[in-house]
Amino acid sequence: MLQEMRHLGDGQGSEQRNSEDKFLIVMETYAMYGAELAEYCRKRDFIKNK
Numbered sequence: 001m002l003q004e005m006r007h008l009g010d011g012q013g014s015e016q017r018n019s020e021d022k023f024l025i026v027m028e029t030y031a032m033y034g035a036e037l038a039e040y041c042r043k044r045d046f047i048k049n050k
Contacts, residue, residue, distance in 0.1 A: 017025075029040055041047045 029037060032040060
């Protein structure tokens with residue numbers, strides 16, 4: 001299943017993502033902490049760069 005994951009993050013808000021997309025995001029990030037998680041979020045436009 002992990003090999004089938006696609007990279008998500010096209011600037012959509014969470015309300016615009018379906019439950020499958022949200023689940024895949026959780027699976028990709030469950031072991032990430034701190035800077036690694038922040039970098040993941042920035043690369044996928046989950047948070048905006050200042």
